[in-house]
Amino acid sequence: MRIDVVTIFPEYLAPLDLSLVGKARARGQLDVRLHELREFTHDIHRTVDDTPYGGGPGMVMKPEPWSEALDTVVASGPGEGAVPTLVVPTPSGRPFTQELAQQLAAEPWLAFAPARYEGIDRRVIEDAADRMPVVEVSIGDYVLAGGEVAVLVIVEAVARLLPGVLGNAESHQDDSFAPGRMADLLEGPVYTKPADWRGREVPEVLLSGHHGKIARWRREQAFARTLAHRPDLVARWRREEMDKHDLKA
Numbered sequence: 001m002r003i004d005v006v007t008i009f010p011e012y013l014a015p016l017d018l019s020l021v022g023k024a025r026a027r028g029q030l031d032v033r034l035h036e037l038r039e040f041t042h043d044i045h046r047t048v049d050d051t052p053y054g055g056g057p058g059m060v061m062k063p064e065p066w067s068e069a070l071d072t073v074v075a076s077g078p079g080e081g082a083v084p085t086l087v088v089p090t091p092s093g094r095p096f097t098q099e100l101a102q103q104l105a106a107e108p109w110l111a112f113a114p115a116r117y118e119g120i121d122r123r124v125i126e127d128a129a130d131r132m133p134v135v136e137v138s139i140g141d142y143v144l145a146g147g148e149v150a151v152l153v154i155v156e157a158v159a160r161l162l163p164g165v166l167g168n169a170e171s172h173q174d175d176s177f178a179p180g181r182m183a184d185l186l187e188g189p190v191y192t193k194p195a196d197w198r199g200r201e202v203p204e205v206l207l208s209g210h211h212g213k214i215a216r217w218r219r220e221q222a223f224a225r226t227l228a229h230r231p232d233l234v235a236r237w238r239r240e241e242m243d244k245h246d247l248k249a
């Protein structure tokens with residue numbers, strides 16, 4: 001997978017050199033390219049923002065530097081009409097979920113447009129959407145000073161799903177929200193040695209070696225955790241159960 005990030009703060013993306021993503025880059029599984037937005041300005045002050053039309057607080061990111069930057073990204077691609085999926089982190093985007101992470105992990109090329117200030121001139125997104133898939137994504141119901149942190153979150157969540165990136169290929173199959181048996185379920189508690197630590201013992205079933213009992217215990221724990229922390233997911237189960245039995249009035 002190739003990942004391009006256009007940003008005014010490339011240093012914010014330094015963590016992409018570390019750990020899981022860093023190792024994947026070193027192994028050639030990920031090709032991450034950073035582009036400094038100010039390189040696409042042409043005034044002495046390297047201006048990337050201006051006041052908003054219609055008034056209001058803050059500044060809006062100008063369209064020209066962004067369009068030049070995105071044009072450069074696309075032009076540097078493999079050609080033959082290949083374009084990236086443009087991911088735009090924004091509080092007003094669709095929720096970033098494990099399912100969306102799986103969808104993005106299936107793409108060969110992602111480009112990220114993290115905004116600063118009050119956001120990017122809307123026409124940049126509209127112009128891009130004429131040439132490539134655009135996904136506006138929110139990592140949560142809160143506002144950050146800029147989208148770079150959201151890029152780190154999304155890239156890590158996507159990269160760990162790429163074949164060969166996680167040591168144990170099965171590791172993410174039992175993640176919270178993973179498609180299949182963990183869909184809409186939160187992962188339960190995990191334990192490791194020592195079996196007795198500060199008088200707190202590991203649940204006996206986990207020491208039993210009985211795989212069926214262990215799997216049932218883990219599912220019970222996942223249900224309990226989901227009931228406690230995400231009753232909205234439980235409501236979804238009930239609705240799907242109801243739909244299965246066609247209990248509609």
Ligand SMILES: NC(=O)c1ccno1
Nearest residue numbers: 089090091138139144
């Ligand atoms: N909630 C978000 O995804 C976000 C992106 C930029 N600011 O906030």
